[in-house]
Amino acid sequence: MPRPLPIALIGQKFMGRAHSNAWGQAPRFHDLPVEPSLAVACGRDAAELEAFAARWGWARSTTDWRELADDPEVALVDIGTPNHLHAEPAIAMLEAGKHVACEKPLAGTLDDARAMRDAARRSRGKTFVWFNYRRCPAVALAWQLLRAGRLGRIHHVRASYLQDWGGAGTPMSWRFRKKTAGSGAHGDLNAHAVDLARFLLGEEVVEVHGAVSRTFIKERVVPGTRTKARSDVDDAVLFTASFRSGAVASFEATRLATGNQNANRIEINGELGSLRWDFEEMNLLHFYDATDPRQTAGWRRIMATAGDAHPYASYWPDAHLLGYEHTFVSQAADICRVLGGRKPLVPLPDFADAWETQRVLEAAMRSARERSAVKIAEVT
Amino acid sequence: MPRPLPIALIGQKFMGRAHSNAWGQAPRFHDLPVEPSLAVACGRDAAELEAFAARWGWARSTTDWRELADDPEVALVDIGTPNHLHAEPAIAMLEAGKHVACEKPLAGTLDDARAMRDAARRSRGKTFVWFNYRRCPAVALAWQLLRAGRLGRIHHVRASYLQDWGGAGTPMSWRFRKKTAGSGAHGDLNAHAVDLARFLLGEEVVEVHGAVSRTFIKERVVPGTRTKARSDVDDAVLFTASFRSGAVASFEATRLATGNQNANRIEINGELGSLRWDFEEMNLLHFYDATDPRQTAGWRRIMATAGDAHPYASYWPDAHLLGYEHTFVSQAADICRVLGGRKPLVPLPDFADAWETQRVLEAAMRSARERSAVKIAEVT
Amino acid sequence: MPRPLPIALIGQKFMGRAHSNAWGQAPRFHDLPVEPSLAVACGRDAAELEAFAARWGWARSTTDWRELADDPEVALVDIGTPNHLHAEPAIAMLEAGKHVACEKPLAGTLDDARAMRDAARRSRGKTFVWFNYRRCPAVALAWQLLRAGRLGRIHHVRASYLQDWGGAGTPMSWRFRKKTAGSGAHGDLNAHAVDLARFLLGEEVVEVHGAVSRTFIKERVVPGTRTKARSDVDDAVLFTASFRSGAVASFEATRLATGNQNANRIEINGELGSLRWDFEEMNLLHFYDATDPRQTAGWRRIMATAGDAHPYASYWPDAHLLGYEHTFVSQAADICRVLGGRKPLVPLPDFADAWETQRVLEAAMRSARERSAVKIAEVT
């Protein structure tokens, strides 16, 4: 019988639901050394919170996150709040010796991110960041193929995360305010794109060659009113970059790519082969093996759902597709594994790791502002 | 607070897991008039059963399904056993006044199916059959478009369910024995194909024009032994048919379509448009609207995941893909809705409905045997 | 300098254009042992014919095909007329010792086809039938992979040729009259499907298990009038069949598959692998190699355009796509090769070969009429 892992969750919106589901489902589909126990749900709206806690099976709820630090029954604090509300609770919990799992991006500002990284260094608690796409079976398989050298020297990375929900009709929210979100599509989507590229290549970006940030929709209606408020975050950020090994990369994040609802895409070209993935067909990995004879070489559509052959795929039989939520369930399972003394199948991002992604995002912002190339080493 | 719906489950293998998950998840993602309560899990292997019940949250377990009939705390009995074990418990539970949800196909034999249909007619319990694919959002959307007349008169149905796990290396199991399964790919996969076609067209098959059934692998190794046993079910069945309105159809089920792990596919062509769906990309519906101007007419790849526009899609934001298990969760939710007095979004199959599918399957078997066309009216 | 091959063409419509283009282009892209010389164009409308001959470079024209038989300067007669006008000129030319290339299907009726086969047996002239799709690079590559045993024992063939131009708005023409066309979609499209399957498998169909033929649109407007005439050919024919080796097959031809303009498709599943092709993406062959490790097995999208690795692909560099007309150019080139004493890369169909396809089509028609299975051996 695995020992329980008592968890407190901060945040009861979209990510609160995704995380709650993950903690509930992880032990049903995975054999784990510790058993997640849904101890406390924490949110600001008490009425809403109670229904939320009941629905998702949280034992109790509170509107004051500060009390979690002193709660001896809480081992892991899971933070799913807007970006500007990551640093304070994360640092407090780390100082109290808790483990912390935090939504991405690590923070809305470089200062917050740096402080979080430093708090993690000082704490005996472990940290985790919900870069959930690493645990799509197809993505984890790509990681395995790259680690096995199947692509040889890497020449190209082409990463983009395209959404289209941010048109002029979309009302104001915390996501469109710099103060609460730090940035727009950049921190929301390029964070995933940069994490995915760094994760898959296993090396760091060294330079941003040039970036452009654009706010197409400058004002948005405030919900429940007739007034408009200024949106001061980017709708889209594009940039080119280089990795240490010399591979060149392009990154793009946008909320205005009409027709692309959730196209988190990456393609990697190496001297021996290529890989391509798109979240909109998340169960598939496309692999081109240039060592195949020319007669039969071709992009292989790998249905990465074989439990005996593909990582994070042992939920259902072959090609009985997995969905978005399984990426969180598998990450929750891996967090349990790590806290139970085991190793995850593929690396779990911690605050130090997420800090590296934050530096690249910051370099891109500076490049756009200064109209020049920016070396990552200059971002500290 | 919704009143509880106490459920007993019979079967603890693949379908036992799928159903358990569905009953657990349904109330987390759906607002339901009754709340599923996982009361009893029933299976033959007591040791395995206990772990199963604990993992999935069943309150208690039993190895004797007969006691469920007299258990006043059980309102719905959910049957997920091999095909030859559907009729006896289903009929017993219906006679005891329970509601019954049964895995597909309705039964392994026509006699069993007929008896189940008759028991359903006599009982005050409601019946349900787990033709889960009806509740893929893309499939339910197809149903809506067809009901709205968007395809006009239907000319063609092309349905196939292709798998490839049944090669010579696959060992013996109940699925390869006529006595336990009734048939092979036919009852397993053509059952889905026929149900899907009947559901979408909203009308019945009237004739099977010609069928072929083939057993390519005639012997299989008995697990744990070196001996082989005879596989006496089909590996593949193909047939052509007509619907009442005159539409012509082809059906194909196989476990030997190398490269197709779970390709449950249907295409429907009408005078005004066409629809196409493949479970291997389950979130997408392809729609061709022939009333579009020729300049811009084309197959539309509809990402059927918009909670505000597509049925059974309100789990996560747009294009945050759903998976196989959500089809069961949505069916569990609809069963709760019906038992709570509401209507499902799209029709739920009951025993009478599943009986019609069984007749078509039987007609195909006869056609293959007799080398002639068979009218469905002759199958009673 | 290759010696000239003087050609006479009968027919100046769609196929007249396709063949003219093929004879003109073949020597520009292929090194040939004989040089096609466009000697005579023959058609019924003298005025139209003159413009046609001028445009395509035919040296002279005539409205009387009979004079070609005695013309010592004509070596090959190429027939591109409606189906009921194949037999008479073909037989006359063979009796005159000419080589004959004939459009498919071999004939509109079994009697005509048999007579043509017999005439070919008696003649010293060589015969060819324009089953042009054999020479798509992707199809010829499929043939090579099958001959090399890459699929092992074949279990399944799934062939369909779907078009959608035959709706109620399409006016009357020779194609909708049994007298001139023999059949509708069946002879036009199933002829290609059956030829492709026989060609790729390299074996014969032995039985049609069941067929359905349907005429959805029973009357069509006669062009230039307000009256309607009866369409007495099928709009669609579907059937299931078996090959000698035991492989099961389905065939479908239709002109009412809305949204499918020219979907000539085939999929073949064997124990070691599978192949899939669709003319609507004609340059691609999809190949699944089941001997690949499960981790990286997947359908390979082979861009079959590498001149050094793929047959009939040496027109332009890799992935500089070929089109419909190149299938004719490559067949014209192969006819020149054969008449110059060389071998074609993949088999060229002659009248004896096309006769076998005609038998299968006839068996399907009988099966639909008689509501029973029909063995091919019974069609003589």
Added chain:
Amino acid sequence: MPRPLPIALIGQKFMGRAHSNAWGQAPRFHDLPVEPSLAVACGRDAAELEAFAARWGWARSTTDWRELADDPEVALVDIGTPNHLHAEPAIAMLEAGKHVACEKPLAGTLDDARAMRDAARRSRGKTFVWFNYRRCPAVALAWQLLRAGRLGRIHHVRASYLQDWGGAGTPMSWRFRKKTAGSGAHGDLNAHAVDLARFLLGEEVVEVHGAVSRTFIKERVVPGTRTKARSDVDDAVLFTASFRSGAVASFEATRLATGNQNANRIEINGELGSLRWDFEEMNLLHFYDATDPRQTAGWRRIMATAGDAHPYASYWPDAHLLGYEHTFVSQAADICRVLGGRKPLVPLPDFADAWETQRVLEAAMRSARERSAVKIAEVT
């Protein structure tokens, strides 16, 4: 009877073949006001040239391009030579009053390009540049939809041209030498990408935000020797840019994108819709119409081959696919139309137009070199 247009061709390699074929085929498929007459083929290797001229039907040949200027029988000079050999003959012919059609990019250097633009301004001859992809039916259809305002305000352009033939095993050639080619993938492929984006948007690039140019393979074997020579051109160039209207764009050209043989791709996102095209499936245009109801909105796969509805598609019936060479045939036809006093269906690029593309390419090179943003207005 159209009057003849006597043409001289300079260059007998890949582009010599593509252009020869185009001039020969144009009048067979298009009704033209002037009839191309293949008067003179010009090349350096006399022996090879004679065979080339015979094969493609050039009336005579010469190894001295200078004599064409004084040849009163030549009306149009078509230049298909390496990039450093564009300017001299183009300017000489323009000064002699000839019309000039030149391969892309306009030139290998900005100086050459400027001189050519100026010569064109001074001449009474008309100029054309072979940006052939504008005449893919799917691309021309995209242009029509954009001109009709179907995308509304444009936010995003994503253009890339990915090839993979430039690996370490590819020997030295003029394409890898700055002196002869000017640049590598940049001038060869980004030229197409930039032209396509400018053509489709109908507006100019105003700024390059940041670029990276990379030479991965620094030495290549000289054919016929064992020695290696330095490759001093880029293997890949990526950059981000803005259009005048504010749309942001990314461009990428590479010869090392393993698995992508000829992926000339563009996607454009506007507030009302999106378009996507990839040469590797050149007959298809993907169109997302955001004004469709959400229930049925989706990317439409338009088979842009309907002669009555799509530009440059009237070669064969619907979905009887066109290939690479038809883009040249259609451009040759349009050149004939323009020289015969008619209008092309979509704009034909001339030297002034190609000069604008050259400026963007130059700005990208400067940006890569200077590690800063570059305004196009600074490139003169």
